[in-house]
Amino acid sequence: MKLYENEISSATSRVRIALALKGVAVEKLPIAILGAEAENRQAGYLRVNPLGLVPALLTDERVLITQSLAIVEYLDERYPEPPLLPGNLEDRAYSRSIALAIASEIHALIPPRIAAHLSTIPGMDRNGVADWNRHWIREGMTAVEALITTRRTGALVVGDTPSVADIFLFPQAIGAQRIGLDLDQWPNIADIVSSLRTIPAFADNAPAARK
The missing domain is CATH 3.40.30.10 (Glutaredoxin)
Structure with a gap:
């Protein structure tokens, strides 16, 4: 592949x-x-x-x-092992919902092509684009934090085993930190990310910083 x-x-x-x-x-x-x-x-x-x-x-x-x-x-x-979706039907749907909240409601508003288009709008400068990104990340992550708070029972988003939800949450949280957002405003997310950093698959594959 x-x-x-x-x-x-x-x-x-x-x-x-x-x-x-x-x-x-x-x-x-x-x-x-x-x-x-x-x-x-x-x-x-x-x-x-x-x-x-x-x-x-x-x-x-x-x-x-x-x-x-x-x-x-x-x-x-x-490659079924280890599974990336929980065994329980509701937990599987919940894990997907967290992933989609990040992919569709946060990340979709802030990739390079969006920034490039925003930069063509009169009066929009680099600081304006950065403010745009921080706004949508802050709003989206606050909603994700609220969702996690209602269901969290373990070290990660769903129990203690990495799932699709963690796979999507981790890179977005790293990106939030890199544009100056403090994860401590989202206590559950901050704690989950801290746990994920101890797992090599996550720590070794975080998005690189822009040069």
Whole structure:
């Protein structure tokens, strides 16, 4: 399998964490996603993935899978151990809901292509873009904290075993810290992230800082 990725991408980080938890090695193909020369918006990569996004996974059967949640669930079904979704039906749905809250309600508003478009709006400067990002991350993470507070029973989002919810929460929390948001305002998230940092699959595959 081949993974089209970028080391600063939190969406890529999710897939890399899942691969590490499964103990699955893939060929990694770096795709630049920042600046005017970003490869992901150029014709060569668009022929691979018309969405122009990372990550994308090319399976051994030459099938391209896009979107990090779809890739993570594909890996979970192809390599069942250890499972990335809880056994209980309601917990499985809850784990997915946390993942989707992050992917669809937070991350979708702050990737580089959104920042690039915001920068074209008259009066919007770099500080304005940073304020935009902080606003949506703060609002989204506050909601996620509230959801976790109602159900948390262990060290992680669902019990004591890493799930899809943790795989999505961890990179987003790292990104929040890097733009100056203190995780302590979300006590459950801060505690979960502290626990996840002790797991090599998470610690070794966090999104890299932008250079």
